Amino acid sequence: MKLPLPPLPTALQRKPKRPGEAERVKPLDQAKEAGIATVDWIDERTSLSGGARWLMFRKVPKGTNWFYTLGSASLFAFLSQAVTGVFLAMYYDPSVTHAYESARYITNEVFLGEFVRGMHKWGSSVMVVLVCLHMARTFFFGAYKYPRELNWVIGVVLLILTFLMSFTGYLLPFDQRSYWATVVGVNINGTGPLVGPFLSDFLRGGAEFGSTTLSRFYAIHMLLVPGGLAALIGAHLYLVARLGTTAPPWLKAESHDGQTEERV
């Protein structure tokens, strides 16, 4: 029930709109509109909203569960590694005489250094675990089958690149463990017949573990492989959006109703 207004002096009473007069735009409304206007301005020039809608508002089969989040979890592990890695590079020095000292400096002296280095160090293991779980989910749910074979192949390349990141990153703290683990790793790599010895030379930058080995591993770790990883993650995501998510194998389709997207 609306109560009648108390009697007010005419100066304070709200004036009725004059006929033909448009409503004045108040600053608050303008502020509310600013965000939408900006997005509109960009969308008018790029048509990004269609792509964003295509990527994000997809139909998802019944029975989707927590196992389906492992891919996103791997993606966020990669993003965390990328961000912490970029900032670690601001303090790290990839030279044989300064690498250990700069890693020690990050841990002991830099504000939050131990935390960020810890995130990068433990995050690398987390990423490998998540990627393997994601792969196991795909395998056991049969999500690698037609038409998703190419996405499986891209995923396998991503797995190999992830291992390559772990291998090259392990040397960078340059302590005794890093050094000998890398010696062993490069020698395992050298056992490949015919090409092995030359591949080892390429990795080390020569026949012996020398000054260029560390900078090579650093360049591979922070430039070469991350570029490939980012590009292939893009392709992987595109195919996920293009082909859609598989239903879990225990879900029996009684009819095609509700299981297939209707042609509009």
Place this chain on the structure above:
Amino acid sequence: MADGRKDPKSKYTADRGMPGAFEGETVTRRRLMTATAHGAGGIAVAAFALPALGFAAGSALFDRPKAIWEAVGTPADFPDDTYVPRTITAVAGVGQVGKTTAYVRARNEELDRAPNPPGYDEQFVAVSTRCMHLGCPVRYIEAAQRFVCPCHGGVYDFGGKVSGGPPVRPLDRFYTRVRNGQVEIGPRYSVNSEFRRFPSYRDPAQDLDGVGQYLYPGRFSTPKKD
């Protein structure tokens, strides 16, 4: 159409399989332009990619470092029935990382049956500490007269021959010589189980017996003795 050759050529280019081609042309202009553009693009990519690849791999594969000869003591310092450890420089200019250890002794005719190669009269044996399983550093245990690797349990006898564990060949050695009354240690070389020398030394885990010597060829990046 077996007798297609005998038919007179159609005056329409579409019938001749080359739409848009002028009379007598073997390649259409569109095709030529496309091929030229692709070719130019390929040359442009090769112009930066090939030098970049060569830069990344060339010096790693083909730069042969100079041999380092390092004096480690007088001949009297090294008996022929036990080893004396000496730290030597494998890579110059990188500090601690470039150091490695060699176990040195005088040549013992009873043990060192393998003759010196022609032209060499080595009187000292310098055994590398690089384990031939995967490259960890071995240690000489005096009481057992064995070299033992801490990583995966490789064991070598007094002469460096494998007596247990995963290593695939005897411990590497270094060339030795005597100059100005000093024993000098030179470049590394690998040996197979008959102690045949392989001057372009191989990385650990690379078998040098039988087919192994061909599967793991010598490299261009190992120093030459002279």
